[in-house]
C-alpha cells in the first residue's frame with residue numbers, strides 16, 4: 001500500500017505543466033481507433049485509466065504505438081473494423097472507459113465482456129444499460145443488469161431520442177457512440193450541460209454533430225478520418241496545486257496550458273466567488289479546446305453557497321473544493337450534489353469523515369454538506385483513508401500542506417489513475433510531500 005504524507009512548509013512558487021486531460025485522452029484513443037487512417041496524439045495522459053482504454057482497443061485488434069512520452073500513433077480500423085477480444089477486458093478503475101466502450105461495443109458484430117476493479121464493479125451501470133437497451137442492445141450484468149461485469153452481445157441498433165435523467169457526459173457519450181454505428185439520427189437531451197469533449201472531438205474527426213440547447217444529435221455512419229491531436233492539460237489535475245497555492249500564504253504559481261473548456265471550469269468559478277486570485281494568461285485554442293496559463297496567488301477565501309447550476313462543470317473537483325471550504329472564512333453550503341456519492345468512492349462521505357479527522361467542522365447531508373471554515377487552517381496530525389480514490393487522496397495531501405500538523409494519507413496507489421507524477425510536481429513547487437508509513 002502506498003502511503004504519502006504532507007506537511008506545512010514554505011510558500012509554493014514556480015511554473016509547471018500538470019498531467020494531460022483524462023477525459024480528452026480517453027476519447028483520443030477511442031475515436032482514433034474508430035477512425036480511418038492514422039491519428040497522432042501528443043500530450044496524452046499516461047495514467048492507469050487511459051492505459052486501460054489503450055489495452056482495450058489493442059485487445060480488439062487496433063495497433064497503438066507509443067512514440068515518446070505522451071505521444072502515440074493509432075492505426076484506426078474504421079467504425080466496423082474492431083475484432084472480437086479473445087478475453088474479458090479489464091478496465092481497472094476507469095469508469096469513463098467502461099461507460100463509453102459499452103456504447104461502442106453494443107453495435108458491434110461480436111461479443112465482449114467488460115470488468116474492472118472493486119470500485120468500478122460497484123458503480124452504477126444501469127444508467128447506460130437502460131438507454132442502450134432502448135436502442136436494442138443486448139447487455140447483461142450483475143444485480144439485474146446494473147453492475148459490471150457487463151456481457152455485451154453486439155447487435156444492430158435503432159436510433160433513439162433519449163432524455164437523460166442525469167447530467168452525465170458518460171451517459172451522453174455512451175448513447176452518441178452507439179449512435180455512430182447506427183443508421184439514422186441519435187440524440188440525447190440532458191438536464192444540464194455536462195462536459196462536451198465527445199461532441200467537439202467527434203466533429204473534428206468528421207462526424208455530423210449538432211447541438212440545440214441541451215439536446216445533441218449525431219448522424220449514424222459518418223466517415224471518421226484520422227487526426228493530429230494535442231491534449232491540453234487537465235483542469236481536474238490543475239485543481240490540486242491551485243487550491244494548495246490559494247491556501248498557503250505567500251504562494252504564487254503558474255500552471256501552463258490548462259484546459260479552459262467552459263464545461264470544466266466550475267471550480268475556478270466557485271473559487272473566484274470565494275475571493276480567489278486566479279489570472280488567465282495567454283488564452284488560446286489547442287486542438288479545438290480553449291486553454292490558458294493560470295497564475296494563482298494565495299488568497300483569503302470566504303465561504304459561499306454553491307450555485308447548483310455550476311455543479312456539473314466542477315463535478316470532479318468537489319473533494320478539493322471541500323478542503324478549500326474547510327479553510328475559508330465562514331460557512332459553505334453544498335446541495336444537489338448527490339452524484340458525488342457514485343464516483344470512484346462516495347466522495348461526500350469520504351471527505352466528511354477525513355476532514356473531521358483533521359479537525360474540521362462540517363455536517364454531512366444526503367446531497368452535499370455544510371462546512372464551517374477555519375481560516376487559520378486545520379489542526380491535521382491524523383491519518384486519513386483515500387478509499388482507493390485518486391481525487392480523495394490528492395485532496396487530503398493538499399489539505400496536509402495547510403494543516404498545523406502533518407497529514408498521512410493511506411492507499412495512495414490510485415493517484416496514478418489520473419495524475420502520475422503528482423508528488424514530484426508538488427515537490428517541484430516547494431511542497432513537502434514524503435513517501436510515508438501507516439502510523
Ligand code: S3P
Pocket residue numbers: 022023024096167168169170171173194195315316
Ligand atoms: C467523465 C465524466 C464525468 C466525470 C468523469 C469523467 C468523462 O462523469 O466525473 O471523471 O470523461 O466523460 P459523469 O459522466 O458520470 O458525470
